[in-house]
Amino acid sequence: MAQLKLRALNKTYNPQVVPLKDLSLDVQDGEFLTLLGPSGCGKSTTLRLIAGLEQPTRGEIWIGDRNVTEQAPGDRNIAMVFQSYALYPHMTVYDNIASGLKLRRMPASEIRQRIEEVNRFLGLDGLLKRKPGQLSGGQRQRVALARALVRRPDVFLLDEPLSNLDALLREQVRAELKQIFSDQNAPIVYVTHDQTEAMTLSTRVAVLNDGYLQQLDSPKRIYTRPANRFVAGFIGSPQMNLLPLKCDQNCAMLGRYPIPLPDRIRLPEVILGIRPEHVRLARPGETSTLQGQVMLVENLGMSDLLSVQVEGTSIGLRALLSPDQSWGEKNISLVLPAESLHWFDPQTGDRLP
Ligand SMILES: Nc1ncnc2c1ncn2[C@@H]1O[C@H](COP(=O)(O)OP(=O)(O)O)[C@@H](O)[C@H]1O
Ligand SMILES: [Mg+2]
Structure with missing residues (x-):
């Protein structure tokens, strides 16, 4: 498995918008790192750069000892879970989960084995033959997670995966996520604007604002020793008196x-x-x-x-x-x-x- 390294990543769309400025950080195997910040601060941009869906203006991305900055998304061995789940509506749950493996020409027997394995802790029994339209939001989210997990990727990327769920379900799936990812041996980069998710799930939290990294620390340190006024005001509810x-x-x-x-x-x-x-x-x-x-x-x-x-x-x-x-x-x-x-x-x- 492989560590993820970002080196002075910059992304400029046009001179007026500079969503990402000199972001450098390392995510270890099995580490759950959350990018936390207000809407528009550059979180999704960072994930899309790591996934290869966009090219950085400057900087490098490393997975283990591979410099993947110039690599096509399909060559990076990264699995991404989106807020919108991005399931194929015409395919069954089983085929949705299998889709990434089929693309890689994995034998059907091995695909079945991998799906059985994630099925054991995701509890998808009885859903595998259904279409996404016949599932609840929480079930769709589990299918999207299963599709990422069966890939056994070098890096997991999750972009606001819980934000389409209602509050009660979000709390439940959040706890499940923590369990599921505690067993994974790859770097996990999770994006959210929800500080409770960041605090409860993460090994470390990277707080972003305006494309700049404000603080990179354990959830506890972020709460007890905010590095600046922005982090102090952003973390904690009700907000800190300043x-x-x-x-x-x-x-x-x-x-x-x-x-x-x-x-x-x-x-x-x-x-x-x-x-x-x-x-x-x-x-x-x-x-x-x-x-x-x-x-x-x-x-x-x-x-x-x-x-x-x-x-x-x-x-x-x-x-x-x-x-x-x-x-x-x-x-x-x-x-x-x-x-x-x-x-x-x-x-x-x-x-x-
Ligand atoms: N393709 C694009 N072209 C121009 N500006 C963009 C593009 N994608 C994102 N941006 C801008 O970059 C900033 C960061 O966006 P994003 O990374 O999506 O933020 P978020 O932290 O909410 O995920 C925003 O100001 C957004 O408007
Ligand atoms: Mg976003």
């Missing part, structure tokens, strides 16, 4: 509430980041707490999302509290724990140490 604050000597000032800056940060202004789930209610008798007024409470079921206006400012702060906590009527005392704070440079957006 507050532009003026500094006074060793503190950032949130209204009248001074927040000590880490030793190495000495700027006239900073952006303070704190996730709503890390803001907590002050305990009785606790001093130096943040005062504010509750402007809005949104009931999210397992928690309440409060929008709080910080006293003496027009700054809004969102806090996620469990519904069993009581905070009185309108006035609220909050604490921003030092260990949960993130600091960003307002000029560059980069994380400050």
Whole structure:
């Protein structure tokens, strides 16, 4: 099996649109790497370049020790699963799954054996003789996956494979995907704009914005140590509070509430980041707490999302509290724990140490 390497990949369609800029990354065998970013950031472009459906303007693509940059798609031994499933409507499920293998002139007996094998963990029994039109969305998705898996490709590419499924089914198939791909011994590149999918499925996540790689890290690091303001705001729901604050000597000032800056940060202004789930209610008798007024409470079921206006400012702060906590009527005392704070440079957006 083979590692996938992207080297300074660039794709320019025309001078106004530059969807991909100098993307370099390695994906190991069996690694599940997710490209995550907002719509239009260059995710599908990256997959199409890897698959060979488009040529890069600059850069190289390697699979193991093969430079495949100039190779035709059919020579790369890559399997791709699309959002639209791309099944042949006139063929049975069996023939759909077998289609890629038949093209490669694999003997019928071996095709049958491979299909039986994926059938065992995909549960397609009873569906093999049907046509795609007689399947539900989730079943079609499984057929598209089966077609990729029987190929035993050197690289798997999946472009938003769950986005046509309803929420409940998406959750179920997501868990199945994780199981299926945990057994695969090839690099897996998965594209999504859904951070929950990225966080739950991936070994590592590559966050893209405007064609630039923002951060490449484990899901945990992406959440706990976002590399810049973009990643901080993109990952996490509800979104991280990102507050532009003026500094006074060793503190950032949130209204009248001074927040000590880490030793190495000495700027006239900073952006303070704190996730709503890390803001907590002050305990009785606790001093130096943040005062504010509750402007809005949104009931999210397992928690309440409060929008709080910080006293003496027009700054809004969102806090996620469990519904069993009581905070009185309108006035609220909050604490921003030092260990949960993130600091960003307002000029560059980069994380400050
Ligand atoms: N064939 C094309 N010609 C011109 N622009 C394109 C083409 N394909 C994609 N783009 C542009 O490139 C950018 C990235 O697109 P894409 O990779 O599809 O984004 P996404 O991250 O949503 O998958 C978008 O601005 C898109 O409009
Ligand atoms: Mg796309």
